[in-house]
Amino acid sequence: MTEWVEMLVTMADGPKQPVHGVVVPYRNTDEPWRFSYGSYGEEPVLPRLRHDGVHLYRWGRRTRIESMDGDPLFVSDGETAWDFTSSSERPRCTELRSVQFLGPGRELVITRPVNHWVRNHHARPTGPVTDVDFLGRRCWSVELAPRESRAMPRLSVRLVVDAASGAVLGQHSGDGVDGAVYMEVAVGSPIDPALFTWNGPVVTDAESRAQAGRGVPRRSDGAMQWFRENINAEPMHVPVLMDFTPRMVDLSDDESGAFSAPLGPSRESGDSPGWLIRRPRSQEPWRVKTHGFQVAWSTREFDWACAIYRGTLDAAAVAILQHQLHPGDPIVGAPQLVFGGSDGP
Template sequence: MTEWMQMLVGMADGPTEPVHGTVIPYRNSDKPFHFYYATSAEEAVFVPIGREGVRLYRWGRRSRIESIDGEVLFVSDGTTAWDFTCDSDRPRCTELHRVKSAGPGRHLVITPPVTHWVGHHHARPTGPVTDLEFLDRRCWSVNLAARESRNLPKPSLRLIVDAGSGAVLGQHSGDGISGAAYTDVTVGEPLDPAFFTWDGPVVTDDESRARAGHGDTPDMEGVM
């Protein structure tokens, strides 16, 4: 039986091979979805996974999101993130750790730092790691207890991880209300690292703050 530490080591640094496929989110509730976030007056950047789904490319801590039609929405080299949803020629640029998530799928797109798993408030498995097959791949599945939140209560989390590459292929809330998962996946097809970068003009955090005004703002609440 696979141990939690073996699974954690396998996924800690992101996929060890290039991975890409179609990701579809879901939400089984008509109730409004509340989320909280904090900014320093700049425009927030969100993981762009729409209801219609996206094409997601991962490799290590790198990520790239395209619409189903092939329009680039989001690119990250693992440190910096570029959001193309408002301007395809001059994306909004910020540090990856500042990117927010207003819906499911963050674990598929962004590999959290090691402190997410081993810090004081780290996610703890509530049971053993199970082995399963998903999309014809040998995978691991684990249920993680809800992390502490000073705002709204959060449900537990179930992750499905490809055993061969360490890529997160599915993320599901423990209450069954929301989640996101690949509907098809290709592992090991070569990708150029330049596929995950942008060297053109950008809108920086400072420029975004200048547009919106100066000074810190309190935590914000959104409803979807």
């Protein structure tokens, strides 16, 4: 049986091979679709899938949506996004992280940042990963629990992921009301990388704000733009060596081996990197008192979870930590963490 961790690693950075096909969204209700968004004052970029279908190209974090007639609608190289909804010759341009997808099918179109999946307040599987055949391809299917939201009720979501490429080929809401699927797909066929970028004139965030009467951005915004243009426009991620040696351990049950421990320097000093907790392995949701648990996993006998207050544990760091905690004891799954309980710190 495929584990959720294996499926997540395969899909986390987007399709590993070029993927192209026709995607059609569906919505089996007349109820209005509600959403909310926020911006500094510029016109938001809200791509969507047309009800009659679109041509969708994916490769890694890159995306291209075309109408069924071949007109570009939305393009992204994985960092910058261009929206052609208002103009086919001067698209609206913004950072991909500012894009807010409208309607069903987001998981097919935009690859989420890795920390979306590793932080405890985002989706976790409600059951096992199952093998399915979709469009003649070996795929995985999993249902993810809704993330907590006080603003509006959330539904679970079921994803269908191509096992070979990691491409999301289907997304369905837990109540079956809406979703989006490939009607036909080609995996591995060559795609010109130039399809995922735009070198012509654009409408920038600043121009969009000015057109909306927002005016000139604050000096700090201009300084950040200068930094992007003159120093570095890419995300800056630097691995940092941190001391995770616990200074104290709360052995809540010495017979079962459950414990919690603040990592690194004492919490009173304000420099503690985070927490490590463990319990006997269980299928029950693990209720923890605080947000921030970025990674959780299970060995044959125990469930483990680790939280850090600054930064993100990448796959290499997690592997090092796991080796130091239980060398030779393999990972067999992951517990479901739930905020607001009493089992952890």
